[in-house]
Amino acid sequence: MDVVVFGAGSLGSLLGGLLARAHDVTLVGRHRHVERVRREGLRVTGAVEATVFPDARTDAPASADLALVTVKAYDTAAAASALADTDLDATLSLQNGLGNERRLAEALDAPALAGTCTYGARLVGPGEVACTGVGEVVLGAREGGASTLADRVGAAFTEADVATTVADDMPRRLWEKLAVNAGINAPTALARIQNGSLLDGDVADLTRTAACEVAAAARADGVDLTDDAAVNAVERVARATADNRSSMLQDVEKARRTEVDSINGVVSGPDAPVNRTLTALLRAWERERGLRE
Ligand SMILES: NC(=O)C1=CN([C@@H]2O[C@H](COP(=O)(O)OP(=O)(O)OC[C@H]3O[C@@H](n4cnc5c(N)ncnc54)[C@H](O)[C@@H]3O)[C@@H](O)[C@H]2O)C=CC1
Numbered sequence: 001m002d003v004v005v006f007g008a009g010s011l012g013s014l015l016g017g018l019l020a021r022a023h024d025v026t027l028v029g030r031h032r033h034v035e036r037v038r039r040e041g042l043r044v045t046g047a048v049e050a051t052v053f054p055d056a057r058t059d060a061p062a063s064a065d066l067a068l069v070t071v072k073a074y075d076t077a078a079a080a081s082a083l084a085d086t087d088l089d090a091t092l093s094l095q096n097g098l099g100n101e102r103r104l105a106e107a108l109d110a111p112a113l114a115g116t117c118t119y120g121a122r123l124v125g126p127g128e129v130a131c132t133g134v135g136e137v138v139l140g141a142r143e144g145g146a147s148t149l150a151d152r153v154g155a156a157f158t159e160a161d162v163a164t165t166v167a168d169d170m171p172r173r174l175w176e177k178l179a180v181n182a183g184i185n186a187p188t189a190l191a192r193i194q195n196g197s198l199l200d201g202d203v204a205d206l207t208r209t210a211a212c213e214v215a216a217a218a219r220a221d222g223v224d225l226t227d228d229a230a231v232n233a234v235e236r237v238a239r240a241t242a243d244n245r246s247s248m249l250q251d252v253e254k255a256r257r258t259e260v261d262s263i264n265g266v267v268s269g270p271d272a273p274v275n276r277t278l279t280a281l282l283r284a285w286e287r288e289r290g291l292r293e
């Protein structure tokens with residue numbers, strides 16, 4: 001399969017590197033990383049080790065079978081614009097947050113698959129990405145149901161030894177992942193605490209309530225996600241990643257814009273006071289730092 005990875009940062013470089021073991025991969029990223037990959041290849045270190053030689057460039061190529069989109073959620077619209085002239089059979093977003101695949105589907109002619117990813121990745125420096133945890137890619141039709149396109153992409157990922165499940169219930173999985181990220185990311189970023197610290201004390205209630213508000217929004221959207229399922233998911237992930245500093249905490253520590261708009265911000269209406277508060281606080285911080293209008 002001919003795969004363009006749009007957004008060769010941490011996750012894109014890791015997945016692009018893993019896929020390059022079996023497929024033709026083009027990484028689209030920023031100048032210094034691209035130059036190093038072109039000169040010396042891409043080193044994958046940590047839980048998986050490989051040196052691969054994908055193509056690398058700073059703009060989108062003319063065509064590809066699949067565009068794997070791995071920019072931060074607030075860059076999805078720009079990624080879609082940059083891919084507008086690329087002849088594609090499909091796109092696949094593995095980003096956190098809700099609405100990325102809809103944005104890609106609306107902006108591009110190619111069908112958009114939905115996905116989630118629990119691999120951990122960190123760009124160490126130009127030309128090197130660390131796999132900080134072997135997880136799983138789950139992908140499927142964004143409206144749910146069977147999809148021969150998803151089967152084809154899933155088989156290609158499996159061929160490259162990327163642990164992959166093709167699922168027919170992506171809407172429920174995306175909402176459940178949103179409940180996990182809504183309950184963990186913003187509280188850990190605001191309180192500057194590790195994921196495991198959300199399991200005890202007053203903050204545990206806040207985490208559970210944030211997840212339940214997401215479950216209620218999912219049900220209003222026709223997706224069968226119970227409060228219990230959302231709470232179990234957020235507690236399971238907080239326990240399994242107890243020592244992690246969430247991606248949003250890392251963004252705040254590095255004074256970078258967060259993905260709050262496409263996580264808590266998706267459910268910040270009057271029926272979701274906890275998510276609304278978390279969203280308002282993070283947006284205020286981003287505004288003060290000049291990271292948003
Ligand atoms: N890093 C991880 O372990 C995981 C990340 N995710 C999700 O994956 C997405 C990406 O996360 P990260 O890889 O951590 O972020 P990142 O910031 O490391 O990578 C995004 C990259 O895209 C590049 N980019 C953005 N616009 C571009 C453009 N127009 N042209 C070329 N390059 C462009 C950026 O320069 C950056 O290098 C997020 O939604 C995140 O929540 C999900 C699971 C795990």
Ligand SMILES: CC(C)(CO)C(=O)C(=O)O
Nearest residue numbers: 184241244245246247248
């Ligand atoms: C699962 C979790 C919460 C792990 O930290 C994550 O996805 C993130 O930090 O963005």
